Amino acid sequence: MKKNHIVISSLVVISLLFALAAYFYSAQQTETKTKLATQNAKALIPFHAIKKGDPNAKVTIVEFLDPACGTCKQFHPVIKELLKKYPKKINLVVRYAPLHPGSDQMVAILESARSQGQFWNVLDIMFESQEFWTINHQAKPNLFWPYLKGYGLDVESIQQGMKNPKISKIIQQDLSDGQLLGATKTPTFFVNGKPLSSFGFEQLMSLVQSELEANY
Amino acid sequence: MIFQQENNSTSWTLIFSAWLIAFVSSLGSLFFSEVMELVPCVLCWYQRIFMFPLAIILLVGLFPLDKKVVNYALPIAIIGLLFTLYHCLLFFGFIPENLQPCSKGVSCADDSMELFGFLPIPLLSLIAFLIIIVLLLKTRMQQ
Numbered sequence: 514m515k516k517n518h519i520v521i522s523s524l525v526v527i528s529l530l531f532a533l534a535a536y537f538y539s540a541q542q543t544e545t546k547t548k549l550a551t552q553n554a555k556a557l558i559p560f561h562a563i564k565k566g567d568p569n570a571k572v573t574i575v576e577f578l579d580p581a582c583g584t585c586k587q588f589h590p591v592i593k594e595l596l597k598k599y600p601k602k603i604n605l606v607v608r609y610a611p612l613h614p615g616s617d618q619m620v621a622i623l624e625s626a627r628s629q630g631q632f633w634n635v636l637d638i639m640f641e642s643q644e645f646w647t648i649n650h651q652a653k654p655n656l657f658w659p660y661l662k663g664y665g666l667d668v669e670s671i672q673q674g675m676k677n678p679k680i681s682k683i684i685q686q687d688l689s690d691g692q693l694l695g696a697t698k699t700p701t702f703f704v705n706g707k708p709l710s711s712f713g714f715e716q717l718m719s720l721v722q723s724e725l726e727a728n729y
Numbered sequence: 730m731i732f733q734q735e736n737n738s739t740s741w742t743l744i745f746s747a748w749l750i751a752f753v754s755s756l757g758s759l760f761f762s763e764v765m766e767l768v769p770c771v772l773c774w775y776q777r778i779f780m781f782p783l784a785i786i787l788l789v790g791l792f793p794l795d796k797k798v799v800n801y802a803l804p805i806a807i808i809g810l811l812f813t814l815y816h817c818l819l820f821f822g823f824i825p826e827n828l829q830p831c832s833k834g835v836s837c838a839d840d841s842m843e844l845f846g847f848l849p850i851p852l853l854s855l856i857a858f859l860i861i862i863v864l865l866l867k868t869r870m871q872q
Binding site for chain 2: 516517519520523524527528531534535538539
């Protein structure tokens with residue numbers, strides 16, 4: 514065998530081995546993730562979680578999100594579209610995974626807004642203005658207040674509501690449930706308790722589609 | 730003439746082996762970070778910075794065989810080895826905790842760096858850099 518051939522075939526063989534190992538590893542990971550989610554199914558939808566859509570819908574999307582996460586912002590309109598498209602068939606549960614520094618403050622704003630019936634409104638505003646109040650992947654609540662004011666919301670009463678001690682308990686609960694379920698990145702989706710095999714818009718869509726077909 | 734050919738053949742084998750190790754190490758570290766999603770710590774990054782170019786430069790040195798590649802590859806490998814040595818000392822606790830350069834993000838002395846629960850990644854890196862350096866030095870002696 515010529516020396517050049519030896520080099521090229523080693524290159525090809527090792528690269529192939531890499532691809533194979535990667536394939537098997539992720540297949541196995543998906544299996545463990547699914548197992549983790551089924552074992553801890555009770556942690557998926559606690560009483561305190563925010564829900565949207567028809568409670569009788571047979572397809573439930575649970576989303577662990579971080580208000581300061583750019584990918585969550587990108588998924589936000591997609592999820593809204595899904596809920597609009599299948600109002601009777603799909604509902605949504607939002608869980609918090611405030612993994613960025615300062616995000617817990619943003620969650621506190623959301624929870625406070627929730628007690629005033631403004632949760633979804635404020636979440637929309639938050640994602641819309643995200644680039645202006647996140648600096649170097651850090652959430653800066655102080656930069657967010659002008660946007661809330663701009664939309665005619667009562668900033669002071671929301672700030673007052675953030676002091677509620679229940680909020681930090683909810684955040685703790687969501688963080689530990691996230692750990693339990695393997696939701697260590699944002700956003701993490703579960704559709705009827707099933708995690709995505711790999712991350713992406715299309716993967717989410719096809720999982721939702723298959724659950725719709727299975728249940729209707 | 731025959732002596733020259735044999736000499737070339739040995740050099741080729743040495744450089745090829747060094748490349749093989751650099752290539753496997755590079756892909757291995759990519760496997761840890763991209764497939765297993767272990768976040769590389771700061772010291773791991775520095776070692777990667779010096780391992781990745783070896784996989785390229787040694788390959789170039791094989792097409793066609795250019796023994797001078799040792800001159801370029803050796804400094805890279807030695808700097809990589811220094812980082813690895815430091816990392817191993819840190820990992821096995823010879824350098825105290827408060828001297829750690831990576832307090833934020835992933836700790837360089839973290840347990841997650843143990844492959845299969847017993848093979849520390851810094852040790853693998855140390856072995857790889859050491860073998861590469863020995864092979865390159867041997868190539869140099871051939872000249």
